[in-house]
Amino acid sequence: MIWxxxxxxxxxxxxxxxxxxxxxxxxxxxxxxxxxxxLLCLLWTEMGAVDVAFTEATVGAGISTAFFIGAIYHxxxxxxx
Amino acid sequence: MKVLALIAVLLTTAMLGxxxxxxxxxxxxxxxxxxxxxxxxxxxxxxxxxxxxIVTAVLADYRSYDTLxxxxxIFTAGVVCMMLLRKVK
Amino acid sequence: MHDAAKESKMIRDxxxxxxxxxxxxxxxxxxxxxxxxxxxxxxxxxxxxxxGCILAASFILMVLAYDIKEMxxxxxxxxxxxxxxxxxIIYTGIGLLxxxxxxxxxxxxxxxxxxxxxxxxxRSLGILGVEIGVGFTVMAVxxxxxxxxxxxxxxxxxxxx
Numbered sequence: 001m002i003w004x005x006x007x008x009x010x011x012x013x014x015x016x017x018x019x020x021x022x023x024x025x026x027x028x029x030x031x032x033x034x035x036x037x038x039l040l041c042l043l044w045t046e047m048g049a050v051d052v053a054f055t056e057a058t059v060g061a062g063i064s065t066a067f068f069i070g071a072i073y074h075x076x077x078x079x080x081x
Numbered sequence: 082m083k084v085l086a087l088i089a090v091l092l093t094t095a096m097l098g099x100x101x102x103x104x105x106x107x108x109x110x111x112x113x114x115x116x117x118x119x120x121x122x123x124x125x126x127x128x129x130x131x132x133x134x135i136v137t138a139v140l141a142d143y144r145s146y147d148t149l150x151x152x153x154x155i156f157t158a159g160v161v162c163m164m165l166l167r168k169v170k
Numbered sequence: 171m172h173d174a175a176k177e178s179k180m181i182r183d184x185x186x187x188x189x190x191x192x193x194x195x196x197x198x199x200x201x202x203x204x205x206x207x208x209x210x211x212x213x214x215x216x217x218x219x220x221x222g223c224i225l226a227a228s229f230i231l232m233v234l235a236y237d238i239k240e241m242x243x244x245x246x247x248x249x250x251x252x253x254x255x256x257x258x259i260i261y262t263g264i265g266l267l268x269x270x271x272x273x274x275x276x277x278x279x280x281x282x283x284x285x286x287x288x289x290x291x292x293r294s295l296g297i298l299g300v301e302i303g304v305g306f307t308v309m310a311v312x313x314x315x316x317x318x319x320x321x322x323x324x325x326x327x328x329x330x331x
Contacts, residue, residue: 001107001108007206020268036286047107048108051134051136051137051214051215051216051217053215054216054219054220055219058220058223058227059219059220059223060225062223062224063223063226063227063230063312063316066227066230066234066316066317067315067316070316070320071318071319071320073320074319074322090231094317102269104208104269104305112267122176122220127211128204128290129290129293130290130293130294131290131291131293131294132212132215132256132293132294133212133213134211134212134214134215136215137211137212137217137297137301138262138297140216140217141217141300141301142293142296142297145300146276148261148300148324149261149262149265149276151219151259151304152303152307152308153258155307155308155311156254156257156258156307156311158307158311158315159254159310159311159312159314159315160254162315163251163314166318166319166322167179167318167323168322168324170325
């Protein structure tokens with residue numbers, strides 16, 4: 001475990017999470033959630049939990065992003081607040 | 082309303098952060114998780130199941146009921162999604 | 171004005187052809203990788219859940235690049251719904267087979283009676299069968315949820331791009 005790499009990854013994860021809830025465009029929000037999942041996947045790979053990281057990469061970054069994009073087609077693309 | 086939500090989130094974050102101080106260190110060999118059943122899995126899993134990946138052996142053999150429940154949950158989610166959204170003509 | 175509209179339509183058609191061709195070339199490899207992840211779960215990270223998700227992602231990519239009608243030619247809704255329950259039936263069937271042979275539910279060691287292997291390797295084969303069941307269910311359920319969400323439940327028309 002290299003703590004500098006952990007620190008950089010965690011900082012980018014927090015930035016992605018805050019950006020995902022503050023951005024106005026819902027499509028960008030979904031893509032930012034995918035980036036967040038992928039960075040968490042990197043973090044888990046780096047900590048040695050390879051199976052968890054693989055599940056996060058397929059489900060969090062792959063399938064759930066596709067579900068969000070499919071749902072955004074049927075609502076307005078911009079948030080109200 | 083947004084300020085209230087922010088205060089709630091900050092309080093929860095502080096509580097969770099305080100709770101993590103009680104957790105054992107990363108990969109600590111004397112933590113309860115690595116002294117109770119993990120040594121048995123590491124020593125016995127390959128001999129008893131002939132599966133080199135211990136995670137798969139635990140997931141699908143030792144904890145097979147859990148995986149069965151997980152599969153049934155996914156199946157139920159799919160069926161409920163079909164029942165709620167599908168329009169039959 | 172007219173020329174600009176014509177030109178933008180031409181660019182769109184051109185990009186459409188690129189996307190369709192690349193997806194048609196890449197989808198078999200994604201499916202092969204999904205099968206590899208399911209079958210190789212004993213030796214490397216992976217297993218039924220992840221492999222099923224990768225297989226479902228290949229079908230979702232087909233829906234995104236072509237349309238729902240084109241994907242349903244490959245896997246109709248009937249087959250998809252049957253596959254949903256087939257996975258759970260395989261899983262509980264292996265468990266019940268253990269009960270019938272005289273052991274506890276999902277105790278694969280007893281399968282050595284019917285399999286040409288000793289108890290350890292029949293446990294390994296039992297794990298493989300269970301993973302295949304999980305893979306079937308996860309793939310079919312993910313595809314069906316995506317189709318129902320993306321087309322709001324009316325995917326007979328199949329106009330959703």
